[in-house]
Amino acid sequence: xxxxxxxxxxxxxxxxxxxxxxxxxxxxxxxxxxxxxxxxxxxxxxxxxxxxxxxxxxxxxxxxxxxxxxxxxxxxxxxxxxxxxxxxxxxxxxxxxxxxx
Numbered sequence: 001x002x003x004x005x006x007x008x009x010x011x012x013x014x015x016x017x018x019x020x021x022x023x024x025x026x027x028x029x030x031x032x033x034x035x036x037x038x039x040x041x042x043x044x045x046x047x048x049x050x051x052x053x054x055x056x057x058x059x060x061x062x063x064x065x066x067x068x069x070x071x072x073x074x075x076x077x078x079x080x081x082x083x084x085x086x087x088x089x090x091x092x093x094x095x096x097x098x099x100x101x
Contacts, residue, residue: 012047012061019071020055022079043070055079 025039028051034040039051047062049070055078059067075081 014058014060015062015067016056016058017067017071018056018082019074020078020081022055023051023053023057023074024077024079025051025053027077043067055082 028039028041032041034042034048035050038053041049041051043049043059043062043066045063045066047066048060049062050058050060051074052058057071057074059070062070
C-alpha cells in the first residue's frame, strides 16, 4: 500500500546536502520508507528526504531544525564525511499534466 505524500503543497523548498563519500543505508527499515530507489523517508515535522548512497541527502519542504536532526541521526552511517558540507537550495513547483490529443 502506498502512503500519501507528506508534501501537500504544489510549491515547496528543496535543498541538497553533500555529507560524505557514501551513506550506508542498509540499516533503514523498508517500513519506514516512502520509496526505495532512492531511499525516501518522511521527516518529523513534515516534508521528505531522499537519501542517496553516494553521499547526498535532498530535503523537500523540511524545516532547518529537522534537517539538523536527520543529519545527526545519519552521522554514524556516513563514510568519509565532509567537514564543510556543500549545499544547494532551490524552489520547486509541481504543475498538473496537460493532456495531449
